[in-house]
Amino acid sequence: MWYELGLTIFGQKIAYTELVGQVLALAVVFLAQRRSLLTWPVQLVSVALLFTVYLSAHLGGLATRQVVVGLIAVYGWYAWVRRRDPVFGVVVRAGSWRERAVVAGVFVAGTAAFALVLDFLNASWAPWPDAAIFVGTVLAFSLQGLGLVEFWLVWLVVDFVGVPLQIQSGLYFSALVYVVFAGLVIHGFIDWNRTARRLTQAAKSPL
Numbered sequence: 001m002w003y004e005l006g007l008t009i010f011g012q013k014i015a016y017t018e019l020v021g022q023v024l025a026l027a028v029v030f031l032a033q034r035r036s037l038l039t040w041p042v043q044l045v046s047v048a049l050l051f052t053v054y055l056s057a058h059l060g061g062l063a064t065r066q067v068v069v070g071l072i073a074v075y076g077w078y079a080w081v082r083r084r085d086p087v088f089g090v091v092v093r094a095g096s097w098r099e100r101a102v103v104a105g106v107f108v109a110g111t112a113a114f115a116l117v118l119d120f121l122n123a124s125w126a127p128w129p130d131a132a133i134f135v136g137t138v139l140a141f142s143l144q145g146l147g148l149v150e151f152w153l154v155w156l157v158v159d160f161v162g163v164p165l166q167i168q169s170g171l172y173f174s175a176l177v178y179v180v181f182a183g184l185v186i187h188g189f190i191d192w193n194r195t196a197r198r199l200t201q202a203a204k205s206p207l
Helices: 018-032 037-055 061-080 098-122 129-145 151-168 174-205
Strands: 006-009 011-015
Touching: 011 018, 018 037, 018 174, 037 061, 061 129, 098 129, 098 151, 129 151, 151 174
Parallel strands: none
Antiparallel strands: 006 011
């Protein structure tokens, strides 16, 4: 099939769809760190390509994730356009402890529920990590659309689970991309935290 066309690097076959899709996914993290509106259209192209990759690898959770992320990307694009500050760009903030507790609860419950669904449908050979990546990604992009700094921390969890899963699936380039993701995510978390503090101070300062 066309989506299986690719090249061989160090003896490993890498489909062009995987290569381009993951490079664009890296670009999304880079753009998100800078709070650029290009984050979302680039994300839409990436998920379209990676959908075919994960579907062919029999990873139903990761394939479904691309569809959901595509829908969230449309919302995120719209939300960022509406919440853009003329001076600071997209407005971001740190979540409250209550919001963080809710995110953690949703992640755990969502992973358990979706893993059972994947297992019942025989849609994935690794339903639990597949489900964790799916739920974590949905949460991360949802929080990103809302401008919450904690979305970077959710991404770190996704990276931690994703690297061994990609390797076991034979998607070595994707595994390497996940490792690079982790470095970009840490940098993005620091940058967004700094911006959130600056926005908070600006809101508290007298006119």
